[in-house]
Amino acid sequence: MDRIKPSRYFIDEPFLESLDEWMWEMDLNGIHTYSNAAVEKILGFKVEEVVGFSTTKLWPRIDSHNNEEKLKEYLQQGKGWKNYSAYFIHKDGSVKILLSSAIPVYDQNNKLKVYRGIDRDITERVMNETALRFQKEHIKLINQVLRHDLTNDLAVINSSVRLFLNTDDKTFLDETRKTVKKSLKLIHSMSEVEEFIMNNKDFKVFSAGNVLKNVIKDKQHVVFNIKGESRFMADELVYSVFDNIINNAVNHGKATEITINIENDNAKCIISILDNGKGIPDEIKGNLFEAGYKFGEQGNTGIGLHIVKQAMENYKGSVKVLDNKPQGAIFKLIFHRMG
Structure with a gap:
């Protein structure tokens, strides 16, 4: 991208403060040296909470490594970027997706001094x-x-x-x-x-505890123990996600007790579903989430756990299956946590 000499500074500040886009300046150490007020509308942080602080403060742990590697690459090459899609953390703990563009600013001696950029909220x-x-x-x-x-x-x-x-x-x-x-x-x-x-x-914010209580209310023949609480972003299909996993534990694993742990880890909501059933053999774990895959005496269409995987990918999360001790299975789901 074009180099900008120091004489070409931002246009008048009142105009910048009227924009809905986040305008910013950052030095070579990743410290913000300028921000317009739009950062509060987009990320919830006041200008004084951004200027003077590292941009890494605004990165969720779930994506910080990718952002860091990209930033190092741009700094080493002394070039800007255009329409780079990145995850940022809102002050309330939720995750935002911003479309970022920036240009390098050089001094009169052709030495790179700062980066100036504009970020747009493209989450919706x-x-x-x-x-x-x-x-x-x-x-x-x-x-x-x-x-x-x-x-x-x-x-x-x-x-x-x-x-x-x-x-x-x-x-x-x-x-x-x-x-x-x-x-x-x-x-x-x-x-x-x-x-x-x-x-x-549309996606919306769900209470993990409320969703799970709704799913298990008709499963009175199983003992449930739900620990913790969190809020995450999903759509109505999330009820089917938990219903399919719990039905799998009961119908295939013959579980009689299920413990559900809900934990918060910065920008992540981690939900672990532990059952005391027969468990899932290692040889089928790799195929468990494939469309149409069937196993066990009660194997049906095979759509259930595939929908779980597809839904979690859609939520920009993940799901994996582990062994429980002394017996049974653990389904571990990671969502984007909302404040």
């Missing part, structure tokens, strides 16, 4: 784009599940009808009726999922 835009992509991926997955499961059901129906015609054994008609009901239930279930995805596009 990114979340909307991610939600749209998420919707398309899930509708595609729904179609795949329908094609796969209905094809299998039609094969069973065809076989049962053929056997009935050959043997006149009405038990094969019963099998046909059961399979037809199963197919209709699947179509109805997938239709509800599709409608939900299309009608719920």
Whole structure:
């Protein structure tokens, strides 16, 4: 990007203070030497809480390494950047996504002195784009599940009808009726999922405790112990995330007790779901979140844990499965924490 001599300073400050974009200046040590008032609107920090402090103060731990490596690269090369998307931490602990552009400022001796830049809040835009992509991926997955499961059901129906015609054994008609009901239930279930995805596009703040209490309220045959509280950013599908994991522990793992630990770690909300069930064999852990993957006697369409993984990726979080001691499994989910 173009070099700017020190004679070309920012235009008049009143204009800068009227902008919605965050205008800033930073020295070569990453210390902010100027900020307009928009930083408070975008990140919640007052100007005096930013100027004189390192820019690393504004980086969430979840993305600080990436930001640090990029900044080192630009400083070493003495160049600016354009439309770099980065995570920042709001004063309330939530995460913001800013689109940053900056130019290097050189003195009369051609020595790099500072960087000046402008950052725009694109959090809502990114979340909307991610939600749209998420919707398309899930509708595609729904179609795949329908094609796969209905094809299998039609094969069973065809076989049962053929056997009935050959043997006149009405038990094969019963099998046909059961399979037809199963197919209709699947179509109805997938239709509800599709409608939900299309009608719920926005992320919002959820209380972890409230979500979990809502999910477990009808599971009275299992003993639950919920510890801690936090708030995180997600959409309504988060209820299905926890429901699928807990159903997996109960139906597949035969768990009778489940402990849920909710922890805050700076910008992260960490939720660990520990059960006392049979656990998950090491040989299937790598496939556990794949679409259509089935295991155990109660294996169904295989969509549940795949949706968990897709949803957590959509939330810019993660999910992994671990072994519990002395037995059982642990599902560990990481969300972006909200203040």
